[in-house]
Amino acid sequence: MKPDGARELLAFDDWQGTGQAVPVMVRTPPVLRASVINLKENNGVYTIQDVYQGPGLAGVARGTAKKIRVIALEYRVCRMGYGQNGGECETGLCQTPISLNSGSWDVKHVLGEADIETDGSCNFEVPAHAPVYFQVLDAKGYTIQTMRSWSTLQNGERFSCIGCHENKMDAGNLDGYARKMTVALSRPVQKLKPFAGKAHPLVTRLASQSWRDSVENYLGVNAPRSLDPNAPVDGFSFVQNIQPIFDKHCVSCHNAEKVTESKISL
Incomplete structure (x- = not known):
């Protein structure tokens, strides 16, 4: 395309797409990034350099944040309100139980909590394939900040961030990686501690089962559910x-x- 908007046809073929043509020539192949996935693990690891970095905890005094709460999301089977389901004979009306119009988008599962170190760092393990979000808690267990998005990890994947919603162009805190190792990285990866003294069944099951086990066996549309209304719930x-x-x-x-x-x- 020329500056004035005029276009010049470079290639055309009735039988082949030429929209993304690749020159036939000897080229140096791009460097392939090594896989970070380990299918023999059913967990992943999050590492936070300093929860006080970024706008998420702006204005919060250092030492206030004590724990990270990890919450998994289980998406509902059908939409809120109603859904018109057309079939062979007639159109059926599918009402979502309990949540009509103003209900929650998904079921929240509090998987557990991890300690925030004195320098604001944190290093903890979560179930792979589970969409999760985090809450920062104070010494009384009160929520200081709630993450408004969610994240997920593959088997054996390790993901690190600088702080809470820091700018994507930030390169880290000079008091962290450049000058010294964070406290969290100098210690073993934390297992999630039970919330309110009760371990979430999902975390317990994954810890006791084979590496072939997966979160999809316990959360989601295809996970088995008891028909007993009085049966304990995971959410x-x-x-x-x-x-x-x-x-x-x-x-x-x-x-x-x-x-x-x-x-x-x-």
């Missing part, structure tokens, strides 16, 4: 996770018999 359940807290600490006062006095019944 969040208000009845199983929250109601017991109310029963232990609140219901003695906030119940139907004292609703006029307490204003609310739990």
Whole structure:
């Protein structure tokens, strides 16, 4: 194409596509990057140089962040609201149970937590093939920041980042890799610690099974599910996770018999 927009036809063939022509000549092949995948592992490793780097934790005082919480996403089987399913005889209306229009996009699985070192670094293991996002927690377990995107690793893959949503052009902190090794890298990779004292079944299963096992066997559309409505769930359940807290600490006062006095019944 010329500067004035005029085009000149260079090649045309009725039988072959010539849109991406490659010159037939001796060329030096490009350097191929070595594979970072190890199919004999069912986990991957994330390494964070300094959680305080980047706009994610801008203004947060050093020493405030104590843990990284890892949350896996399990996508719902069908869309929220309804779906018109056409068939041989008629159109069927498929309603999504529980979540209508304003429900969650996906099921959240709190896989566990990892400690943030004194220099802001962190190095931890997660199940491969699982879409995950992170939360930065303080000493009380309160959320300082939540990741608004998600990431995933292949088997045996190691992925590192500088901080929380740092600029993609950043090259790292001079107080980190250039001058000294981070505390996290000088220690073994962390296994995720159980959330609220209860290990997530997915992490337990993958740790005890063969390397051939995969997260797809436990999360997703094709994962087996119990038909018992009272069976324990791997994801969040208000009845199983929250109601017991109310029963232990609140219901003695906030119940139907004292609703006029307490204003609310739990």
